[in-house]
Amino acid sequence: MSIRTFSVRRLFGWICLGLLLSMTAITLILFSLTLETAVLAAGGALILCVLAWFFVLTQVFGKRLSLFTSDLCKTLDHMMDGDEEPKPADNDETLIARISHRLTRLYKIMQENRRRAEEERQELQALVSDISHQVKTPVSNLKMAADTLLARPVTETERIDILKGVRSQTDKLDFLFQALVKTSRLETGVIRLEKAQGRIYDTVAQAMCGIVYAAEKKQIDVSVNCPEDLTAAHDSKWTAEALFNLLDNAVKYTPSGGKITVTVEGWEMYAEIKVTDTGKGIPESSQAAIFRRFYREEEVHEQPGVGIGLYLTREIITRQGGYMKVASEPGKGSAFSIMLPLR
Incomplete structure (x- = not known):
């Protein structure tokens, strides 16, 4: 049958x-x-x-x-x-009770899947909104520059100024797209962090290369205190990327003539890479929010950036089993610490 x-x-x-x-x-x-x-x-x-x-x-x-x-x-x-939710049966020994228990488990799984799907939908909606907001200003500026060139003849000086503005906006868009690609690849597992025992000194040196010129241009004193023999289990390339983001922010928000200090110290279970600056500082109420994607304080909108560097930095560090700390006070500067497991 x-x-x-x-x-x-x-x-x-x-x-x-x-x-x-x-x-x-x-x-x-x-x-x-x-x-x-x-x-x-x-x-x-x-x-x-x-x-x-x-x-x-x-x-x-x-x-x-x-x-x-x-x-x-x-x-x-x-x-x-x-x-x-399915109602539980009174007698646990019957076939109906066993079916009821499984239906209850299935219901909870379905509810959890619904919750996750709703969270992902909201995150996607917020991400699209954030990207739209970040792209809107550069695109508008590029359109204005194009309209100006098409509407009337311009002098050579005006043309150069307009082209500099175009270059600045395209650089901003390129930085945004590169950051989004890196973040997406990390979150989806396309890029896998390869942890290996390596010298922190080499990683710090790799990150420092990216900010030397910008620091010299603003006459910022940069000092590094890092033992050459200290090692930790980390992906050197991506950890250098994370450290560069911290250093780049320190250079951006530290006034000319300021100071940036990089200190590396080994603890019992972690190696700490601390970046201290004499910049504007961060209010305590904003210190938890700065690691959100696309978050930027109102006071720093005149500075270049899209608000994704700290988010990417934390993703890189946490995916290696580490964590980050921040201590800051408005007007006195900030101290960001990367904590990497020694083994």
């Missing part, structure tokens, strides 16, 4: 037919041996009683099964709509 055509009444019908044939055969055999009509009468009465009992059982069991399947369908409908 195929499971698709399974029916309780049909099953009981086959059972009744089998019993009827068996009891009829037994009755006929006994009658042929005894030749007593009483045997036929007793056998017939017994067959009728059995048929009656099977009929009653079929009706009762079929009705209960029908009610159960109806309740099950309603429960599944509510589960799919997310309206109602």
